[in-house]
Amino acid sequence: MVPAPTQSASPSESPTTLFLLAQAPAQSQALPPAALSTPAAGANRESLRIPPLTKSRKPWPAPSLSPGVPSSFVANWGDVFIGASAATAGKQRDGTVDGAFSAGFGIGDSAKAVALELSGGCGSVNNFCANGSFDVRLGRLLINRSSSRLAISAAWQNFAQWGTEGKQDNMFYGGLTYALPLNPNSKDFTQSLQLNAGVGNSRYAPFSATDSQSKIGGFGSVGVELTPFMGVSAGWSGRGANAQLSFTPFRNVPISLNLLGADLFNQTPSGTVGVLSVSWGTNFRTASFD
Amino acid sequence: MASSIQRYIKPLLLLPALCGLLWLPQLATAQIASPTNAGGNAGNNSPGSSESPISTPNFSPVQTVSTVPGVTVATDGTISVAPAVQVTANNAVSAAASSAEASPLAPVSGATESAAVSATELVSPDQLPELSLTSGAGQSTQTFLTLATEISKEFTAGSIGGNFTVTNLRTGNTGTVVLAQGSIVVTVAGSEVVIPVTSQNQVVVAQFAAIAIAAGLSTQAIAAGQQLVAAGATPIQVSQLMVSLQGLATATTVTPLSNGINALNAIINNTPDAGVVALANNSTFIAARALLIAGRNSLGS
Numbered sequence: 001m002v003p004a005p006t007q008s009a010s011p012s013e014s015p016t017t018l019f020l021l022a023q024a025p026a027q028s029q030a031l032p033p034a035a036l037s038t039p040a041a042g043a044n045r046e047s048l049r050i051p052p053l054t055k056s057r058k059p060w061p062a063p064s065l066s067p068g069v070p071s072s073f074v075a076n077w078g079d080v081f082i083g084a085s086a087a088t089a090g091k092q093r094d095g096t097v098d099g100a101f102s103a104g105f106g107i108g109d110s111a112k113a114v115a116l117e118l119s120g121g122c123g124s125v126n127n128f129c130a131n132g133s134f135d136v137r138l139g140r141l142l143i144n145r146s147s148s149r150l151a152i153s154a155a156w157q158n159f160a161q162w163g164t165e166g167k168q169d170n171m172f173y174g175g176l177t178y179a180l181p182l183n184p185n186s187k188d189f190t191q192s193l194q195l196n197a198g199v200g201n202s203r204y205a206p207f208s209a210t211d212s213q214s215k216i217g218g219f220g221s222v223g224v225e226l227t228p229f230m231g232v233s234a235g236w237s238g239r240g241a242n243a244q245l246s247f248t249p250f251r252n253v254p255i256s257l258n259l260l261g262a263d264l265f266n267q268t269p270s271g272t273v274g275v276l277s278v279s280w281g282t283n284f285r286t287a288s289f290d
Numbered sequence: 291m292a293s294s295i296q297r298y299i300k301p302l303l304l305l306p307a308l309c310g311l312l313w314l315p316q317l318a319t320a321q322i323a324s325p326t327n328a329g330g331n332a333g334n335n336s337p338g339s340s341e342s343p344i345s346t347p348n349f350s351p352v353q354t355v356s357t358v359p360g361v362t363v364a365t366d367g368t369i370s371v372a373p374a375v376q377v378t379a380n381n382a383v384s385a386a387a388s389s390a391e392a393s394p395l396a397p398v399s400g401a402t403e404s405a406a407v408s409a410t411e412l413v414s415p416d417q418l419p420e421l422s423l424t425s426g427a428g429q430s431t432q433t434f435l436t437l438a439t440e441i442s443k444e445f446t447a448g449s450i451g452g453n454f455t456v457t458n459l460r461t462g463n464t465g466t467v468v469l470a471q472g473s474i475v476v477t478v479a480g481s482e483v484v485i486p487v488t489s490q491n492q493v494v495v496a497q498f499a500a501i502a503i504a505a506g507l508s509t510q511a512i513a514a515g516q517q518l519v520a521a522g523a524t525p526i527q528v529s530q531l532m533v534s535l536q537g538l539a540t541a542t543t544v545t546p547l548s549n550g551i552n553a554l555n556a557i558i559n560n561t562p563d564a565g566v567v568a569l570a571n572n573s574t575f576i577a578a579r580a581l582l583i584a585g586r587n588s589l590g591s
Contacts, residue, residue, distance in 0.1 A: 059351065081342040
């Protein structure tokens, strides 16, 4: 064993002075033989590590705080999502429940420049994919701090479509979303509050039997996390009042379960509907690609 | 390489799903049921990702949780064990300090804890340590990273011959770092250590010494820690390791033990492959590892 660094009083210094006469050379003792016997440096490295007393645990996936109202936080490069839903008929479909599903991904970076989200979906499960459409959204983060985030977005929905249901309106909207933690200093649950607002045409405007594509209206909502895995939100879709309860039941799987009531006051010809949806969304660039 | 390949392959897994969306069957008249258009004209617009977890910012921090039975992590970050277990851990560290391999750090582990660092602050087990330093009478804090950044600006190749005064962030006492030709002279509380350096490592060793003074490390801890810096570890990593080791044998919680383990693992993780063996043979590394393993093993698995 090589001794510790030599320390002695420097002749010119006080007795408390420590003087390193020389850098201690590499020591060749004291580690278990196994620590250095493996040929690969990676194995050596692993043998040197000490099991930690703690580990980091990711926070719960955030529940949705957008009750049938667009959030302006769009998917960035690496973000992917897929979802399915089932909706009651309201005054349509003779009371038959139907479902739908969709998927999408993002490109670009809304924090550094802009992000573009592309998504598409089938509008009916009963008539499997007999109709559907594609949407595109452009978004940018205007404020990106640990204490708040503000995003702006613009979207073109139904830019491409198919099916036998008849041509759907080209829908456009511009929106803003502001989110902030209500308990920013909390170590485990900072409780997000999220506000969505925007202006759009067609279904974002009050119902019109004719020329709905040219009608303009506004939408807005407010949502808050009640627990790390449950959020409640309510708002105005442009033509009706909506409310939603969202759960993220699995800490390590970014799935949200959403129970949405749309047109709660039965103000539209379609009437009040309930929608149960399941969405999975994550980022494949992170180490925790679930 | 593997992770790079995965990065590009994983998106391809979604292609079948997206291609499925392009299948255009001509079936009976459909009625849209999606949340995008649930109830037809109900105005129930939920486009794209807004229903998924990625539509909501997650401000909640990553939590630190225990991996060992009997070890608890309080909400303020304190990692603790039962008093009897704490005594056992301290005794284990003291016993290890008397061994030959850990003896270089015996004066460090037996000293009082660093005055500038709050015992409740944590070094992340997964990332670059972000231990904070409390300045003044606990009025404000800054991270080691911030401090290191500030100090790095002060110490450059042109600093040789310079005499720098550094303040202990907690106590307000000052120490000095003098960059002489071929050595660095560090003075703390009347105690002086002269560290031989090369032209290649003089600046980085001086940075470590300055951070160490600000963090309240003794000259013994600085003398031992500089060996790791000279071996290639970063000043911030070594200063956090030495802060954790200073007073480890008399600690009141296992927070310093946990911080020390995480800081040591960070040094290991960041050492290039070619330097792993040299690191493993570094006397300060061996001593630090022996102390930390002794404390860790006393807590069980």
